Amino acid sequence: MRKVAIVGVGMTKFGEHWERGFRDLVTEAGVKALEDAGMSGAEISAGYVGTMAAGSLIGQEHTGALIADYMGLNPIPITRVEGACASGSLALRQGLMAVASGMHDVVVVGGVEKMTDLDTAEVSEILGGAGDQEWELFLGATFPGLYAMMARRYMHDYKATEEMLASVAVKNHKHGSMNPLAQFQNEITIQDVLDSKMVADPLKILDCSPLTDGAAAVVLAPLDIAKKYTDTPIEIVASAQASDTIALHNRSSIAGVKAAQIAAQAAYKQAGVSPSQIRVAEVHDCFTIAELMAIEDLGFFSKGKGGEASLNGETQIGAKIPVNTSGGLKACGHPVGATGIKQAVEISWQLQGEAGKRQVSGADIGLSHNVGGSGATAVVHIYKRVN
Amino acid sequence: MKESIPLTWRKIPDRYRLLGSLCKNCNSHYFPARHVCPKCRRKGKIESYQFSGRGRVFSFTEIHAPPAGFEEQIPYVMAIVELAEGARCTGEIVDVLKKDMQIGDEVEMVFRKIQSNDPEGLIHYGFKFKKVKK
Structure with a gap:
């Protein structure tokens, strides 16, 4: 297996973003991570996203495709991963395995939740x-x-x-x-x-x-080419x-x-x-x-x-x-x-x-x-x- | 969460009577019922098992922020009960508050209303527990 590094990171402010929706948040985090890696986006060959409950919280399933679309990453393969509160780390692990195995070279991994569109009791139940x-x-x-x-x-x-x-x-x-x-x-x-x-x-x-709106993203690449994108790669x-x-x-x-x-x-x-x-x-x-x-x-x-x-x-x-x-x-x-x-x-x-x-x-x-x-x-x- | 009529209907044996499972291969008890013994897997011999309903409190909490359907009940005590046979389940302890409770308290199953979807909707019944008087 290949060694894998994080070559770019980004996140939104976490909080109650009344003025912004799911796709706005995840796009901001993704763009920041790509900017941090000095990439245009053309280098990305696959994506993984962790989100627990978009279907219940905003009525939106099929969030992988939605994100690729709004990030301008079509037609890359992109997959949503769910493991409740651990969804983000599961997505990171999927991205890591994809790069380590050689199946993909440069992969973007995101995590997002939009939680304040419903009232607190409904969100707690979800x-x-x-x-x-x-x-x-x-x-x-x-x-x-x-x-x-x-x-x-x-x-x-x-x-x-x-x-x-x-x-x-x-x-x-x-x-x-x-x-x-x-x-x-x-x-x-x-x-x-x-x-x-x-x-x-x-x-x-x-x-x-608390209940929070927010998104975060990282870009993964094989360690041996990581310095192409950043002076400070972080190996996983x-x-x-x-x-x-x-x-x-x-x-x-x-x-x-x-x-x-x-x-x-x-x-x-x-x-x-x-x-x-x-x-x-x-x-x-x-x-x-x-x-x-x-x-x-x-x-x-x-x-x-x-x-x-x-x-x-x-x-x-x-x-x-x-x-x-x-x-x-x-x-x-x-x-x-x-x-x-x-x-x-x-x-x-x-x-x-x-x-x-x-x-x-x-x-x-x-x-x-x-x-x-x-x-x-x-x-x-x-x-x-x-x- | 609102439960559908078929979902509620198929849970009746387990929820009304504490009907669970016993693996005859390893003698482990399970509640709710399982079709596969997680210890023996394919070697397991799962049978239906009627729990006695007696047990002890393994841990508990007093709920102050209720889920939908429980608003009128707060505060109420929820516990993990270790049944006499060894399996554990989660249920409400009726007629008590936190101050009356200790880990290790002896309890027995009672049959109660759990919640209803809405005033004219389905009423869900099932097991709760009450402390055994010493």
Whole structure:
């Protein structure tokens, strides 16, 4: 297999884009990624796009073709990929495999979601489809409710506290305040989180990622020609994906995400690196509890120690392992299908030294961790700066 | 989400009575019913299995932001229940609030209205759980 590099990245601002639709957002991100790679578009031989629920959110299926059309990329083959909140990383993995295999040379990969055209209750119901519709959601569970049950069990098993959960949101808002593309750029306190409206006990509104419009895109090319397009290619040195039961209740442990643990181990093996070598990570903090589980599942902290580590600031920029420098899903926002690609964009900027105020010094190896549903899909990618 | 009449109709045995599956090859219980044992795959011998309805709370939450159809019920407790036979399922715990709940609480199945599509539409029934009085 060929080595593959990211040679161009781009993303829209994440937020509530009342004035712009699905195709406007994804086109902006795609054009930015092509500009970053110094390409006209003629070099692109295939495309992949991650979007979870365009059919429900805007009534539009067949989004691959729509995007090729509006990007001016016809007649390239373009394919939509769906894996709930992990759709973006699944698309990245498809693009990576297409280039690595030699099937295609230069590939564009996008992620997009337009979430604010419906009211919040409708959108919440659609997102619930990431769980088991017939045996969780229909019976009265909500998507935050599933993560709340993970949080309750985690707190029970490891004596974790609501303050530890809250510390994730506080840190991610702090990082988000340094990211001009983040949905929320305001800082919050632990007390703000604890005092915010209850959603699904013990998770409050400030433990939850928001509804967001946004898109992100990357251009992939074989590593041996990457310097044609950029002085700072980022090699993708590992891509691993794992699955688990669709319903949370069927998993032996719910105080961690087994699929993420498996994907992480496979990714470390592929890359030949250990967790302690990762200098910056973007992880799937759809709810605060998810980040605590992620930093343990990825091996940054031992099982049950993530809460204390987070409360002690060990995941902030400048500390042991900076996590979610973009602000994460919590503060940067979570346009579902775009999130996995945004993670790749943020890690690329960090490894290129282009992350502005939130730059992690000396970042040479980065990781992204993207989870679908309550953990039925997990994808881990590892990235390296090319010297 | 609104469920169609055929979808609801074909779920009646599972939802009304906790009818699931047992794999006679590995003795694993499954709820809802499965046609393939995920542990034994082709060697599995799946049979229909009637759960007792007794179990213990594995985890729980109190829902404050309800899905459509549950607006009048908030706050209400949802739990993952570990059935006595070993399978787990998700369901509501009736007649309690969070303050009454602990992981490990003993519960038993009750038959209740789950939700209805609209005032004149289909009424969906099924299992919920209540705490067993000590």
